Amino acid sequence: MSVTFRSKSGEVGEDSLNLMTSDNRQKYGWRSHISVWWIGTAAVCLGFLLLISILGVVTHNSRAIGDRQDSMYENLIYSLTKDRDTLSDERDQLKINSGNLTKEMEVLQSQYNAMAENRDKLQQEVNRLNLSRTNCRAIGDHLDLKCENLIYNLTIDRDTLRDERDQLKINSGNLTKEMEVLQSQYNAMAESRDKLQQEVNRLNLSRTDQPCHKGWESFRDKCYYFSPTGVSNTWESSRNDCKERGADLVIITTKEEMDFVVRTIERTWIGLFDKEQEGKWKWVDGTDLLSDEFWQKGEPNNRDNEDCAEVSRSAMKFNDVPCTTRFSWACEK
């Protein structure tokens, strides 16, 4: 470093006392020698002052540098501490996440195992169904064969039955014709029988030894009285008339007797009634009506409280009517 200073004379000198040569000390004299001393002293003082200043500056700078370093350290420590804490938090969070992921993985593993088990079961079911389908096809083929055989047999049976039906139709037609012939023969025979029966009746009448009283007619071994033409009476009055004649209303027990009774009278009271017990028909001699064969179709129907019986020539059958009805009557003894 060079120091420039100005002397009292205003001249500029060098900053070193050593630079003062002996020539210069003689030139300027005593006075000049004292000045140099003062200058040197001042220079020394200035040097000290300069040194102190430099030391102060250096110390100040050192402290500033130290302070800055301390501040940097503090900032660095703070930053590192903060980073460490942040990383620690992240590490903890990662641990938690890892734990959760582990649990989820365990759940997924369990679900996977269950799904794999189900898959195996389904595969077994598929295998079983495939086997069943194969068996069903075999059974279906077998059934088809059986059905074909059944259809074949049924077709044969149907054709056979058709033939039998046709044959039966033919036989039925023949039998119908034969039946018609037989019916015709039967009718002819019945007509012949009736004629013979009439002849027998006539012969019986002709050989009767006990003739009936005047006004009475004989049939077989009985005598019959018939009310005069155009005269009618109630059932009870008719029966009373018969009783007065020593007889009672006619009791018809055979078809021949009925034919005889109705041959000249259209509707005639007969001695049959159910007054005592509805539906229980009795003859006037107290005997029960043993057969229903002589009733007209749908009779007796007891319509309007019909408790007495009549016989008509047109129907040749019995019918129940109210006892107050007025009819002809026939007596028998």
Ligand SMILES: [Ca+2]
């Ligand atoms: Ca009745």
Ligand SMILES: [Ca+2]
């Ligand atoms: Ca009736």
